[in-house]
Amino acid sequence: MAREPGARDPYLDQLDVLRAAYDSGESQTAYIPYAEALLGAKNFSKALAVCLDGLQHDTHSVRGRTLLGKVYYDMGRYDEGLAELEQTLQSSPQAFQTKVMLAKTLVRKRQFSRARKMVSLLKAMSPKDAAIQQMDQEIREQYSEVKTEFDVDVQTTRDQLYWRLPFDDLAKQIRAFLDEVPGITEYFLSEVKTHVPTTLRIYAQTSDILEWFLHSMAQHMKNLKLGELYKGFLQLSCGYLIFYVIESHMLAIVTDATVRIGQLRHWIDQLLENEGWANKPL
16 A cells, blocks of 8 residues: 655654664664664665674674674675674574575675585474575575586586685685694795706705605606695604695695694695685696
8 A cells, every 4th residue: 555645654663663772772682673674774884883883782692693694795795794604603503593694695605515515504403494495406506507518417516617716815814824823833825836946956945845845746646657646744753744736826834743733634625625726736
């Protein structure tokens, strides 16, 4: 039914009521329905301000922090939303709606493999949820496509075809992480030279020595018909040497004996997979 000319929109009346409840300060959680209404009105900047203000007093609210993740999502600020939602799940790993919002954010960032893993967890938590089943189907459609090569259908992932974190951003993530890991004595992330000398000068830099060593090892693997060199680690008397070949770049990490080598390798493997970078041989 159409409003009479000059009549006030009832939605605005609802916003006024919610704003009054929020401004009164009587309820610590009044910011949540008010921010949700602002989102519905597409007033994103105001919704963000209200949400951030409310969370100063309602710091550990899972609902409030999930809503903040949704605000970031609706604003297209996916990195901030992802960080907020992942942090919330660390303290509340069973938060269903937080996982739903995280899965949606991962899809927008085109991290389809991670999104599918999250949806699998949601399906286990609520097997009959129609909305989750629909989300799973939509992600599957975006995640893969089928091409016909001659008379064979070949499925390829869109992660590999369409999305990849820019290398400079990947390098920043790697460096930011490695700078905080106890036990790492030094690391190098540099472009692999097209020509590596057969001998090294006496005072060669550590990075040059490692690159020469890895190239020599890769050549020996090929000569012995053992395949390509992608990654590996060596246990030394004083610690470990870990190396990864990331297309035209080499990541080499030297650690002492205290480092948790399994966790370190797992994190780097997951980062490369999640951000669309596959190991390539030297």
